[in-house]
Amino acid sequence: MRDLTPLLAPRTVALVGASDDQNILRGRILNVMRQHAFDGQLFPVSRSCEVVQGLQAYPSVDACPEPVDLAILIIPANAIADAMRHCGHAGVKAVLVLASGFAEDPSAAGDALQAELLAIAESYGMVVSGPNTEGFSNMGAKLCATFSPTMELDATTLVPDWRTDGHVAVVAQSGGVGYSFFDRGRPKELPFSYVVTTGNEAMIESLHVVDHLIDDAATGVILIFMEDVKSPELLRPVAEKALRAGKPLIVTKIGRSEAGVRAARSHTAAIAGDDTTYRALFRRYGILEGRDQDHMVDLAQGFSAYAGRLPAGKRVGIFTASGGGGGWLADACSDAGLTVPELDGATRAAIDVHLPPYGTSQNPVDATAQTIRQRGYAEMCELIAGSPEVDAVLAVTSARNPAGWERERETLLRVGRETEKPILLWAYTLPHPSVRELVSRAGLPLFENLRNCAETAAAMADYMAFRRDFLAPTSVKESLPRPSVADILAGPTSIVCEVDARRALAPYGICSEGTALATSAEEAVAAAALIERPVVLKVQSPNIPHKTEAGAVAVGVKGGPEVAAAFERILASARAYDTAADIQSVLVQPLADDGLDVILGIHRDAQFGPMLMLGLGGVFVEVLDDVAFAPVPVDRKMAQSMIDDLRGVALFVGARGAPPADRDALVDIMIRLSQFAADHVDRIDEIDLNPVRVHAQGDGVTVLDALIVKRSAP
Numbered sequence: 001m002r003d004l005t006p007l008l009a010p011r012t013v014a015l016v017g018a019s020d021d022q023n024i025l026r027g028r029i030l031n032v033m034r035q036h037a038f039d040g041q042l043f044p045v046s047r048s049c050e051v052v053q054g055l056q057a058y059p060s061v062d063a064c065p066e067p068v069d070l071a072i073l074i075i076p077a078n079a080i081a082d083a084m085r086h087c088g089h090a091g092v093k094a095v096l097v098l099a100s101g102f103a104e105d106p107s108a109a110g111d112a113l114q115a116e117l118l119a120i121a122e123s124y125g126m127v128v129s130g131p132n133t134e135g136f137s138n139m140g141a142k143l144c145a146t147f148s149p150t151m152e153l154d155a156t157t158l159v160p161d162w163r164t165d166g167h168v169a170v171v172a173q174s175g176g177v178g179y180s181f182f183d184r185g186r187p188k189e190l191p192f193s194y195v196v197t198t199g200n201e202a203m204i205e206s207l208h209v210v211d212h213l214i215d216d217a218a219t220g221v222i223l224i225f226m227e228d229v230k231s232p233e234l235l236r237p238v239a240e241k242a243l244r245a246g247k248p249l250i251v252t253k254i255g256r257s258e259a260g261v262r263a264a265r266s267h268t269a270a271i272a273g274d275d276t277t278y279r280a281l282f283r284r285y286g287i288l289e290g291r292d293q294d295h296m297v298d299l300a301q302g303f304s305a306y307a308g309r310l311p312a313g314k315r316v317g318i319f320t321a322s323g324g325g326g327g328w329l330a331d332a333c334s335d336a337g338l339t340v341p342e343l344d345g346a347t348r349a350a351i352d353v354h355l356p357p358y359g360t361s362q363n364p365v366d367a368t369a370q371t372i373r374q375r376g377y378a379e380m381c382e383l384i385a386g387s388p389e390v391d392a393v394l395a396v397t398s399a400r401n402p403a404g405w406e407r408e409r410e411t412l413l414r415v416g417r418e419t420e421k422p423i424l425l426w427a428y429t430l431p432h433p434s435v436r437e438l439v440s441r442a443g444l445p446l447f448e449n450l451r452n453c454a455e456t457a458a459a460m461a462d463y464m465a466f467r468r469d470f471l472a473p474t475s476v477k478e479s480l481p482r483p484s485v486a487d488i489l490a491g492p493t494s495i496v497c498e499v500d501a502r503r504a505l506a507p508y509g510i511c512s513e514g515t516a517l518a519t520s521a522e523e524a525v526a527a528a529a530l531i532e533r534p535v536v537l538k539v540q541s542p543n544i545p546h547k548t549e550a551g552a553v554a555v556g557v558k559g560g561p562e563v564a565a566a567f568e569r570i571l572a573s574a575r576a577y578d579t580a581a582d583i584q585s586v587l588v589q590p591l592a593d594d595g596l597d598v599i600l601g602i603h604r605d606a607q608f609g610p611m612l613m614l615g616l617g618g619v620f621v622e623v624l625d626d627v628a629f630a631p632v633p634v635d636r637k638m639a640q641s642m643i644d645d646l647r648g649v650a651l652f653v654g655a656r657g658a659p660p661a662d663r664d665a666l667v668d669i670m671i672r673l674s675q676f677a678a679d680h681v682d683r684i685d686e687i688d689l690n691p692v693r694v695h696a697q698g699d700g701v702t703v704l705d706a707l708i709v710k711r712s713a714p
Helices: 025-034 077-089 108-124 175-188 206-214 232-245 258-268 275-284 293-305 323-335 345-352 368-385 402-407 409-418 433-441 450-471 498-508 521-531 560-577 636-645 649-653 663-679
Strands: 012-016 041-045 070-073 094-097 127-129 136-138 143-145 167-172 192-197 219-226 249-253 316-320 392-397 423-427 516-518 535-540 553-557 585-590 596-605 609-616 627-631 684-694 701-703 706-710
Touching: 012 025, 025 041, 025 143, 070 077, 077 094, 077 108, 108 127, 167 175, 167 206, 167 293, 175 192, 175 219, 175 293, 175 433, 192 206, 206 219, 206 232, 219 293, 232 450, 249 275, 249 293, 275 627, 293 450, 316 323, 316 368, 323 392, 323 450, 345 368, 368 392, 368 402, 368 409, 368 423, 392 450, 402 409, 402 433, 409 433, 423 450, 498 535, 498 585, 498 663, 498 706, 516 521, 521 535, 521 560, 521 585, 535 560, 553 560, 560 585, 596 663, 609 636, 609 663, 627 636, 636 649, 636 663, 663 684, 663 701
Parallel strands: 012 041, 012 070, 070 094, 094 127, 167 192, 167 219, 219 249, 316 392, 392 423
Antiparallel strands: 136 143, 136 192, 516 585, 535 553, 535 585, 596 609, 596 684, 609 627, 684 701, 684 706
16 A cells, blocks of 8 residues: 555645635635644745735745645646646655546546556656545644635634544545535534545545555544445455454445446546445445435444444433333334343332333333433433443433533533443434533534434444454364366356256255256156156256256156156257257256245456355346345355345245245355355356255255356456
C-alpha cells in the first residue's frame, strides 16, 4: 500500500488556481479552508494575483516559501498535465485533482487525459487522488480541502470537544454523497475524523484509503460509499485488517439495478460488479451493509459509542414511559432478529419498588411518566442492564424536555461511563438539541428512527460474534485430497458432461452414487438389473448440456424391455435435437428417493473469482430468485449461514408432513464442492449440480445431475 500521509495529513498545502471570487469553486474552496484553523501552512497559487482572500499568493508551486507536501489542483482538465509536471519538478509529494473531464467523460479524450495524469504521477513518485473528486477533510488537522458547502460550519466545531475516541471516517467515490454523511451525522454530535472522496480513482482507490484509516488511532468506524472495486484483490486483506483492529466497515454499494449500474459507469467510470457477489463478500468478511445515509450514520452511532463494549448477544431489555412506544420498539426488535425476554425475578423486584401499580417490569418495562419524573432514565436503564437475561438496553423517550434530562445529568454521565452493556435511546419525537448534546456527552447514542435503533443493536451483536469467531484460534484439520483432473479437462470441448464431471468430483466425496455406463441397449438392461430398483437413463454428450430439453432423459424406468426401449428412445431424441452431437454413452443410475431439491453450483465472478451458489429448486430459484452466494472455500458455519439466508429455509425443517431435511449432509457437500473449486480455480469456470436432492435427516443427499464448464482463458 502507498503511504497516504502526504495526501491526507500534509504539513504544507498549495492551492493551485486559487481565486478571490467565492461564487466559483476556485474561490469557494479557499474560503472553506480559511474557515478552519489548519495547523499547517496554506499557500494560494495564482498567476494573476499577489494576494487572494487576504493571503499572500505565489505564481507557482516552486515559488512557495516552503517545500509543498500536497498540491490541490482546481484548474481546467486540459491544464492538469502541465501543472502536475511542475509539481513533480518542485518535489511535491501528493496531488489532489478536483477537475472533472477525465475517464467519467464517455469520449476517448477523457480516458487519455486520465492515463496521462497517472503516468506523470508515477514518473515523479507522487501520490495522486482523483480526478473528478470533491476533495477531503482531516478534522484533527482542521484541513478541509474541499468546496463542499457542508464544511462551511460557521460557529460549529468540526468535532464535539468532549469526544476523544470512536471517531467516524467516511470514504466515498462520490463527493456529494460522501459529505452528506458528515452533514447528517454532525448534528447528532457524531465525531468524524476524516471525509475522503476519491472520484475516478486514477491511482488511489477507496480501499487504499480505508487501509490507511484503519491505522489511524482516532478512527473507530469507517463508512464507505462504493461504486465499484477496481482492485478486487484489496477487499479481503483490508476487510480482515479492519476485523482484527475491531473497526467496523459499514458500506453501501450502488449498482443493484440496471439504472444504478448505468449511473455508476457514467459517474466515475466505474463498472459495477454483480450485486449478489458483493453482498456475499461483505457477509464473508464481516462488512456491514447500510440502506441509506441515515441508516449508516445510525449504525455508526452505536459502534462509535460502544466500540469496546459491544453486546454479547441479541437479548434486549426495553425501558419506556409510553406503552405504545415500547410495544412498537419491541416489534422492531423482533423484526431485527433480537429477542425481548422476561427479566429475572431479582431485577424485576429491584425495578418494581420504583413503579406505580399500573406499571410493569416484565419487559418491556413500562415505567410510566411518573417514574420518569421521579427516577429519570439513567437509573432505570442501569437496573435493567444489571439483569443476566439481557445483553443491551433500549430506552424509549421523547427527548423534548431539557429540564428533565438536566436534572439527571450526573447520573447520565456516570451510567454512560460505567455500564458495560450498551444503552441505546429511541426518541419518538424530535430531540431537543441540548438533550442530544447531553446524552452524547454521556456516550449514549440517540436515534430518531426506531427501526435503525433496533437494527443497530442487532448489528453490534452480530459484529461481536463474527469478530469473536474470526479471531478464535482454528484447529488444524486434515485437508481434502487434490487429485489431478488434467485428464478429464484435456478434451477439446468446454463442457465436461455428467459422467466425467462425476469422475472428477468423486475423490472429494461428491457424486459418489452408484452409476453405470451403457453404449448399447443390452448394456443398459444389464446395468439396470444390477441396480435392482427403478433407474434413470441419461444421454452423455458434451454438446447436450441440458438433457431434459433434448428429451435425452428417461426417469423411473424398470424391467428389461422398458429399459431397452427407453435407451433407444432417448438416443433418437438426442440425435434429433443435435444431429452433430458427439454422443458418448448413456448413464444408468438409481432413481433417487424423495426429498427437498436444491441447486448447488460454482460461478466464477469476473472480479472476485469462484463463488459457491446455493438455491432451492424448482419455482424458488426460477421465479423467486431464492439463492445465496459465498466466496470459496466455505467452512461449516458459512455453509449453514447460506442455508439460513434462503427465504425458503423453513422447508428444511419439514412442511406439510415432510420430515426434516438432512442439513448436515448438505453442508458437507457444500464444503467439499467449494474446496474442489478452490483447488482447481485455474481450470474451472462453472459447476452445476442440479438438482441435489436432500433426503430426510440422516439419509444424506443425492446429486441427480452434474456439469462442469472448463475455464476457457486464465
